[in-house]
Amino acid sequence: xxxxxxxxxxxxxxxxxxxxxxxxxxxxxxxxxxxxxxxxxxxxxxxxxxxxxxxxxxxxxxxxxxxxxxxxxxxxxxxxxxxxxxxxxxxxxxxxxxxxxxxxxxxxxxxxxxxxxxxxxxxxxxxxxxxxxxxxxxxxxxxxxxxxxxxxxxxxxxxxxxxxxxxxxxxxxxxxxxxxxxxxxxxxxxxxxxxxxxxxxxxxxxxxxxxxxxxxxxxxxxxxxxxxxxxxxxxxxxxxxxxxxxxxxxxxxxxxxxxxxxxxxxxxxxxxxxxxxxxxxxxxxxxxxxxxxxxxxxxxxxxxxxxxxxxxxxxxxxxxxxxxxxxxxxxxxxxxxxxxxxxxxxxxxxxxxxxxxxxxxxxxxxxxxxxxxxxxxxxxxxxxxxx
Numbered sequence: 001x002x003x004x005x006x007x008x009x010x011x012x013x014x015x016x017x018x019x020x021x022x023x024x025x026x027x028x029x030x031x032x033x034x035x036x037x038x039x040x041x042x043x044x045x046x047x048x049x050x051x052x053x054x055x056x057x058x059x060x061x062x063x064x065x066x067x068x069x070x071x072x073x074x075x076x077x078x079x080x081x082x083x084x085x086x087x088x089x090x091x092x093x094x095x096x097x098x099x100x101x102x103x104x105x106x107x108x109x110x111x112x113x114x115x116x117x118x119x120x121x122x123x124x125x126x127x128x129x130x131x132x133x134x135x136x137x138x139x140x141x142x143x144x145x146x147x148x149x150x151x152x153x154x155x156x157x158x159x160x161x162x163x164x165x166x167x168x169x170x171x172x173x174x175x176x177x178x179x180x181x182x183x184x185x186x187x188x189x190x191x192x193x194x195x196x197x198x199x200x201x202x203x204x205x206x207x208x209x210x211x212x213x214x215x216x217x218x219x220x221x222x223x224x225x226x227x228x229x230x231x232x233x234x235x236x237x238x239x240x241x242x243x244x245x246x247x248x249x250x251x252x253x254x255x256x257x258x259x260x261x262x263x264x265x266x267x268x269x270x271x272x273x274x275x276x277x278x279x280x281x282x283x284x285x286x287x288x289x290x291x292x293x294x295x296x297x298x299x300x301x302x303x304x305x306x307x308x309x310x311x312x313x314x315x316x317x318x319x320x321x322x323x324x325x326x327x328x329x330x331x332x333x334x335x336x337x338x339x340x341x342x343x344x345x346x347x348x349x350x351x352x353x354x355x356x357x358x359x360x361x362x363x364x365x366x367x368x369x370x371x372x373x374x375x376x377x378x379x380x381x382x383x384x385x386x387x
Contacts, residue, residue, distance in 0.1 A: 004341050007061045008052050013140045014197045020047045027070045028338035031313045032175055032183055035093035037072055043085035053077050053089055059140050060091050061198045069308040071187035071200045094140050094185045094200050098168030103127040107161040113154045117146045120171055120204050127167045141199030151206035153179045163271050178283035182209035184313050210314020219321035223298035232292035236265030241282040246273040253278025255286045294355035303349050
């Protein structure tokens, strides 16, 4: 049985604070979105105090044996007042640092026929620049790695500093454009430091992250599959991207196809006024919504045989099920995973799979999509309440 450890460091990831004892731990990752962490800690443990887990000033790291399998920032700490009190901490992956206004584009910026990989690198360079607002421009020792350094896809984009557009959401929107890219984080040990400390890289992959693997997951033998779900709630054959007001009215870009049932859809890109760029946003959205996503989840029956790190987000695995009344034989892409660990140290790993070749950026399945939308709604309400 693998041993998992939860480690606390300062916000830079260089100063070790302590190992955090936990009674339960759930963590995971989602392709092109920040991962998440939720832990329960006995409140009477010294390491449960805010000295070890100060929200916004603490990085949390998880090891499996000697391997570093997750890293992120602690954003919330909560202690209950029951007879057996616990502390709950919540965290999110490195991309969370660049979202929700924590790092923004603060000056007018224009990219003209610039490779999208160069745009991403420039935006993160801006995020890590020293400003008068902070002395910690780079938490978690973040580095940005581009695979490859240039994609050949050129973009013309403009951002107004007054809009204070979050860099994380900007990069995510760029990845969602037609012929975009994938982005994810990867933790590792910096063994050149004494003592070694954890760090993380943001990896940008064009055209896609992951590979077609030789892994075969057979239902009932390697995994337990949930029912396969086909979700047509976001289906569309005509997409309009609603932009901003260019003076003569709102600018709209569109993309359409004669294939399938005619269903309209819209997305909002409120800070964009170039019709060509809006059309590219619409085209990217159309690629994802032209066919209903086919998804399922798989619980790994032997986490020691298929441990974290033996497969990656974006990888495709062959899924087989012949004893459920429905034949399933084909490649599915790993688009999310969660690992749950109980107080006895037993782990349960569940992966979310999306059907289809070639590799693509599918719409998140309803459970993940609704959870993301709920979080976004709560944040918007909080902003309104404090405005």
